[in-house]
Amino acid sequence: GKAFDFLEDAGLAKHHLEPYAGHSRLRAHRQDSFKGRDYIEVLVKQLDKRGIKINHGMGVTKFYYDPATNTVVGVQVGEGDKAKNVKANKGVIMATGGITGTPQSLDRWVPSVAGKGVAIGGPKNDGTAMMVAVRDVGVPLSHMQYIASYPCGIVVNGRNGPYCRWWFITNNGGILVNKNGQRFITEKEGICHVTPSLASQPDGCHYVLCDQAGWDRTLSKIKLGALIGLPSWPAERVEAEFKVGKNLWKCDTLEELCQKSGMNLDGLKKQIATWNEAAKNHNDLQFGRSDKDMYPLGKGPYYMIRMEPWNNLSCGGVRVNEDLQVLGWDMKPVNHFYAAGETVAGVHGAFYCGGNACGFAHTSGWVAGQKVMGKQIS
Secondary structure, X not given: OXXXXXXXXXXXXXXXXXXXXXXXXXXXXXXXXXXXHHHHXXXXXXXXXXXXXXOOOOOEEEEEEEOOOOEEEEEEEXXXXXXXXXXOOOOEEEOOOOOXXXXXXXXXXXXXXXXXXXXXOOOOOOOHHHHHHHHHHOOOEEOOOOEEEEEEEOOEOOOEOOEEOOHHHHOOOOEEEOOOOOOOXXXXXXXXXXXXXXXXXXXXXXXXXXXXXXHHHHHOOOOHHHHEEOOOOOHHHHHHHHHHOOOEEEEOOHHHHHHHHOOOHHHHHHHHHHHHHHHHHOOXXXXXXXOOOOOOOOOOOEEEEEEEEEEEEEOOEEOEXXXXXXXXXXXXXXXXXXXXXXXXXXXXXXXXOOOHHHHHHHHHHHHHHHHHOOOOOO
């Protein structure tokens, strides 16, 4: 709460509260722009205001560690002609270094998603910083096999691609189906819980489907560019992808839709008949829905989007104590060595609750910063 209040007080762009899949209360702070960079811009302005410079492209390549005193005394950063040695007068905070930035690092660390879905993050998010810490300081890693993998990724350009907020569509009459045309889970399920179900679906993917009325209801509440984001596709790109017909389809008939997408036509027709009966009576015998967001699927054009896992946050890293001091092989704190954000192990368990990663990043960074400066936190 304090971290978010700080962002607001420092000029955070306009935002609102919205429902979050699987939750009964409003708990999601969403930027009206639907762009996460709004948070970053607040921090960048604070850096400029305080005269703090960030040296980009200077990843850590060595920790200087004194085993006699169990202390990290400095780091080497950058490579080649850019390499520099930096003495740590008060301490080192390792604050970046997830593993989801490249397909290679993602697949190496998390075999459960090897070869699947979208790998999201900076190309240097390959776990190098943590491995350097293991090599030079001897600290253990934990929870490395756990990641936040959302069932929202549109795979383009190999293993890249944006994020489809399909719940905006299903909250306006759309349904989730697999390649057989069948629903496999309630559309009201928390998105964290949908991903594990994809492993048992044909091709490991799923689809969000709606008719013209559902599409219109969705776009009356949300801009097209916000429906598909992270990175955000402008409306022109979305419309172009519908015309390409590889991951997004717009078709006048179900027959055309299934012919172009490869979905089972008989299965889809049977599912739509079952769904329409459930929507009419607000009584879903398949998965127990009875909410007001159920609408029969009527006339086309029909809109459908194919999605795979969107692997965006690693839950593994170094172990820390309550002061965010990194723990060594003996589970005792290493002097002058702290961690924050995505390099900390186990904070989110085996998955994370949406929004809590930003919350922990801001909060843990502040706590580690206070502690490394020797300040007390009340």
